[in-house]
Amino acid sequence: MPLNDADTPAITVAGVSRHFGLIQALTDVSLECHYGEILAVLGENGAGKTTLMRILAGLDRASSGQLFKRSEPYSPHSPRDAVNAGVTLVQQHFALVPTMTAAENILLFRSQRRLRTTRDKAASDLEALSTRLGFKIDVDKPVGEMSVGARQRLELLRALDSDPDVLLLDEPTAVLTDAESDSLLEIVRSLAHDDNRSIVFITHRLREVVKVADRVVVLRNGKVVVPAAPVDQRTAAELASEMVGSEVHDAIRTPQIIGKPRLIVDSLTTSEVGPISLTVHEGEVLGIAGVEGNGQTELERVLIGARHCTGGRVRFGEIDLADIPPRRRIASNIAYIPSDRERTALVGPMRCDENLLLGRTTRLARRHEKAKTLMEQWSVLGLPESVANTLSGGNAQKLVAARELESHPELILAFQPTRGLDPGATAFLRQVLLDMTAFGSAVLWVSADLDELLAVTDRIVVMYSGSIAGEFKQPFDRGAVGLAMAGIA
Amino acid sequence: MIVDDSNVARDPEPPVAGFIRRLFHRGMESGIAIVVGSVVAGLLVGAILILWAGENPLNVYRVIFTESLLKGSGWRGTLLQATPLGIIGLGLAFSFRAGVWNIGAEGQLIVGTVAAIAIVGAISDLPGYIVIPVGMLTAMVGGAAWGAISAYLHVKFEVNAVIATLLMVFIAIPLLNWAVRVPFKDPASFLPQSRTVGNGALPEIFNTNVHIGVLAFFVLVPVAAWVMNYSRFGYLVRGHGANRYAVYANESRPGRLPFVLLALSGSLAGAAGFIQLAGVQMRVGSGTAAGFGFTAIIVAILGRNRPIGVFFAAIGLSAMLVGAEAAQRLLGLPVALTQSIQPIIVMFVVAGEALRARALKREGEREAAIVASQLRSEVQT
Ligand SMILES: Nc1ncnc2c1ncn2[C@@H]1O[C@H](COP(=O)(O)OP(=O)(O)OP(=O)(O)O)[C@@H](O)[C@H]1O
Ligand SMILES: [Mg+2]
Numbered sequence: 001m002p003l004n005d006a007d008t009p010a011i012t013v014a015g016v017s018r019h020f021g022l023i024q025a026l027t028d029v030s031l032e033c034h035y036g037e038i039l040a041v042l043g044e045n046g047a048g049k050t051t052l053m054r055i056l057a058g059l060d061r062a063s064s065g066q067l068f069k070r071s072e073p074y075s076p077h078s079p080r081d082a083v084n085a086g087v088t089l090v091q092q093h094f095a096l097v098p099t100m101t102a103a104e105n106i107l108l109f110r111s112q113r114r115l116r117t118t119r120d121k122a123a124s125d126l127e128a129l130s131t132r133l134g135f136k137i138d139v140d141k142p143v144g145e146m147s148v149g150a151r152q153r154l155e156l157l158r159a160l161d162s163d164p165d166v167l168l169l170d171e172p173t174a175v176l177t178d179a180e181s182d183s184l185l186e187i188v189r190s191l192a193h194d195d196n197r198s199i200v201f202i203t204h205r206l207r208e209v210v211k212v213a214d215r216v217v218v219l220r221n222g223k224v225v226v227p228a229a230p231v232d233q234r235t236a237a238e239l240a241s242e243m244v245g246s247e248v249h250d251a252i253r254t255p256q257i258i259g260k261p262r263l264i265v266d267s268l269t270t271s272e273v274g275p276i277s278l279t280v281h282e283g284e285v286l287g288i289a290g291v292e293g294n295g296q297t298e299l300e301r302v303l304i305g306a307r308h309c310t311g312g313r314v315r316f317g318e319i320d321l322a323d324i325p326p327r328r329r330i331a332s333n334i335a336y337i338p339s340d341r342e343r344t345a346l347v348g349p350m351r352c353d354e355n356l357l358l359g360r361t362t363r364l365a366r367r368h369e370k371a372k373t374l375m376e377q378w379s380v381l382g383l384p385e386s387v388a389n390t391l392s393g394g395n396a397q398k399l400v401a402a403r404e405l406e407s408h409p410e411l412i413l414a415f416q417p418t419r420g421l422d423p424g425a426t427a428f429l430r431q432v433l434l435d436m437t438a439f440g441s442a443v444l445w446v447s448a449d450l451d452e453l454l455a456v457t458d459r460i461v462v463m464y465s466g467s468i469a470g471e472f473k474q475p476f477d478r479g480a481v482g483l484a485m486a487g488i489a
Numbered sequence: 490m491i492v493d494d495s496n497v498a499r500d501p502e503p504p505v506a507g508f509i510r511r512l513f514h515r516g517m518e519s520g521i522a523i524v525v526g527s528v529v530a531g532l533l534v535g536a537i538l539i540l541w542a543g544e545n546p547l548n549v550y551r552v553i554f555t556e557s558l559l560k561g562s563g564w565r566g567t568l569l570q571a572t573p574l575g576i577i578g579l580g581l582a583f584s585f586r587a588g589v590w591n592i593g594a595e596g597q598l599i600v601g602t603v604a605a606i607a608i609v610g611a612i613s614d615l616p617g618y619i620v621i622p623v624g625m626l627t628a629m630v631g632g633a634a635w636g637a638i639s640a641y642l643h644v645k646f647e648v649n650a651v652i653a654t655l656l657m658v659f660i661a662i663p664l665l666n667w668a669v670r671v672p673f674k675d676p677a678s679f680l681p682q683s684r685t686v687g688n689g690a691l692p693e694i695f696n697t698n699v700h701i702g703v704l705a706f707f708v709l710v711p712v713a714a715w716v717m718n719y720s721r722f723g724y725l726v727r728g729h730g731a732n733r734y735a736v737y738a739n740e741s742r743p744g745r746l747p748f749v750l751l752a753l754s755g756s757l758a759g760a761a762g763f764i765q766l767a768g769v770q771m772r773v774g775s776g777t778a779a780g781f782g783f784t785a786i787i788v789a790i791l792g793r794n795r796p797i798g799v800f801f802a803a804i805g806l807s808a809m810l811v812g813a814e815a816a817q818r819l820l821g822l823p824v825a826l827t828q829s830i831q832p833i834i835v836m837f838v839v840a841g842e843a844l845r846a847r848a849l850k851r852e853g854e855r856e857a858a859i860v861a862s863q864l865r866s867e868v869q870t
Pocket of ligand 2: 050393
């Protein structure tokens with residue numbers, strides 16, 4: 001168990017810089033995090049938060065500067081070094097192997113000297129740990145079948161498996177609903193305050209910073225603009241303006257003229273979900289609320305023709321969406337922002353300009369100039385020729401949005417469209433989507449963030465355990481929607 | 490260790506250094522460094538073997554080099570072997586680049602050749618300008634069809650592509666043996682071999698003793714390079730190799746591209762078979778299954794699945810084959826010994842590749858996500 005040494009910081013970053021070629025990701029960053037403390041790191045997309053965490057976790061190396069662990073020089077060459085020094089990272093994207101069970105995943109990431117521990121041992125360790133933290137986890141279930149919330153908790157358990165005294169969390173709540181993230185944050189708080197660990201926590205949700213963080217650091221363009229200040233006397237709005245250097249105005253839905261039905265999902269069933277019926281009209285934003293894992297992914301896959309339905313139809317004009325190949329969908333001017341960005345929206349090892357061609361008919365020769373304008377328009381931090389893998393999480397999301405929304409689509413299938421975006425980019429994307437409805441686009445907006453849906457949609461449909469658990473119209477009754485999401489209709 | 494290289498990188502660098510750095514970077518990126526390193530390492534290990542056999546390695550390598558590339562008969566032989574290897578290798582490069590593991594080119598070549606002789610044997614009296622295109626087309630269709638059967642097994646029944654393609658080789662070989670004994674046997678011959686291609690023989694390029702198939706190979710390389718790098722098809726191939734799910738979600742249905750690629754690489758294997766038949770062998774016999782389809786896998790791997798790379802790998806491997814024979818003839822060094830250098834090089838490439846993958850994996854989260862999705866796809870396919 002970590003020692004309490006009130007004055008010695010658990011981790012110190014002293015003047016760290018990191019550049020990738022000409023891109024300066026971090027410039028002279030200094031900060032420290034003490035034992036028993038939760039330090040929130042805020043910053044726009046591409047501010048360098050993930051880069052800093054990766055350096056601390058031994059996944060990347062600083063170009064200059066120094067790190068200290070309990071005042072001792074600390075220079076991890078690999079994640080293994082970091083783990084041995086008591087530093088672990090929960091990464092921005094899931095790093096679990098979906099086909100393996102929870103216990104196998106834990107085993108996979110254990111260091112060599114502990115490799116001989118059996119799966120049963122890993123399973124019982126895992127169970128003990130989760131019980132102590134106050135939640136249940138099915139250790140023998142393949143990760144791919146777990147809900148996103150459960151996966152995120154498992155990521156946390158995996159990071160805790162080596163009993164680190166410094167825990168780095170890179171946007172652990174981005175994919176969670178409020179209720180799920182509240183319970184995760186409760187665990188995080190107890191890990192810091194009761195177990196006396198030092199926790200660095202990245203998020204774009206300011207509410208969470210106010211809720212759990214003891215101190216907050218704000219990064220902008222790779223520099224520290226607000227050095228670790230106590231959180232108590234801050235409000236979310238202040239933090240937001242410090243992040244972007246100006247005030248953020250959230251897009252709010254104003255009533256629109258709703259036209260004819262555009263997308264009709266008619267008593268759709270698959271082997272796992274249904275029946276689902278819903279309609280999105282011209283100029284309308286229909287929100288789908290619900291904890292992830294309640295059939296949204298199935299619905300998503302049916303809508304893009306990747307999964308066959310056992311009954312019902314999905315109609316867009318004369319077309320049955322469940323039945324057409326992707327290129328036809330795109331040619332019919334349907335935009336699709338997928339929930340699994342890395343897997344379905346981007347080809348990571350390819351260049352940004354090539355990624356912008358995916359599914360489009362733009363000539364290859366024109367990709368560069370085209371990418372340049374689009375990326376500027378969406379302020380994607382990166383060059384047309386940079387490889388999509390090297391974009392920060394939020395910038396990758398912007399790239400996808402830029403591609404999908406460019407042609408002024410008639411129907412927009414947006415699954416967690418603002419996931420990983422900073423408040424400024426979130427406001428921008430929301431505004432773009434809402435503006436499009438003014439010209440008749442129909443939007444299906446799936447989100448885990450209820451506040452977002454309440455702000456931007458005309459109607460909300462709640463999905464619970466594979467079917468529709470309720471439909472709500474403006475003005476929304478937040479409590480009622482929340483109850484429906486929890487399955488209490 | 491924390492290295493302060495922030496100043497170093499900002500220093501204006503002399504143009505030559507910049508050029509070398511970019512070249513090095515490109516090399517690392519495309520993995521050419523691994524290939525070059527592996528060839529050097531393979532030659533070093535080969536040198537030890539040669540020393541052990543009591544010869545001077547430098548002398549042996551000099552003989553291999555001069556006999557295969559400088560002497561007239563040598564480079565002719567080198568080109569003649571490089572042509573089928575390279576043409577098959579080009580098809581495989583597309584397939585491999587997309588992550589579709591066609592290792593059954595040998596079978597596709599055999600079936601293409603058998604199909605070609607079935608037609609050509611019957612029309613061999615017609616003028617060459619009819620027989621040759623017809624034969625070529627038949628061979629390509631035959632190879633493509635054989636590839637398509639594997640593709641069907643792979644796509645429809647989710648049989649692993651490696652197994653589906655290899656399996657068809659072991660069906661093609663007995664098919665060949667039967668074809669040259671029963672239906673297409675030359676009645677005038679006692680040997681199990683077909684009739685000759687007659688007027689289907691490929692013409693020579695200006696009395697060089699080299700048939701025009703070689704020219705076809707030389708033309709095909711830049712075409713393939715263009716397709717791979719600048720065409721929509723090449724873009725999809727590269728995209729499929731890097732993240733097939735993104736292609737399936739935005740471009741074409743799952744399985745479509747693997748199907749096309751197996752048929753395409755099959756048709757090129759068939760074409761190579763016909764060129765070998767009409768340019769060198771003149772008849773189909775049991776020896777038609779000469780292993781070109783398997784050696785071409787090495788050509789594609791050494792060529793990093795890039796058409797230009799395939800070109801050099803085909804010439805290089807072919808030169809080693811020709812040179813090895815010369816070394817045996819002139820120095821009495823067994824062919825088996827000099828030819829063992831080639832698999833050694835491949836082993837170095839594979840090892841280097843694994844090391845590189847590990848280094849990449851260490852690079853972290855984004856890569857981890859990719860590795861995870863690859864594992865996922867491997868389990869699924
Ligand atoms: N391997 C790399 N090569 C080139 N540039 C990189 C690489 N890794 C990161 N960058 C760049 O460094 C900058 C900082 O990226 P980082 O991922 O740290 O941002 P972030 O603060 O985590 O943003 P987000 O909120 O979007 O996750 C970005 O502009 C990114 O493009
Ligand atoms: Mg990040």
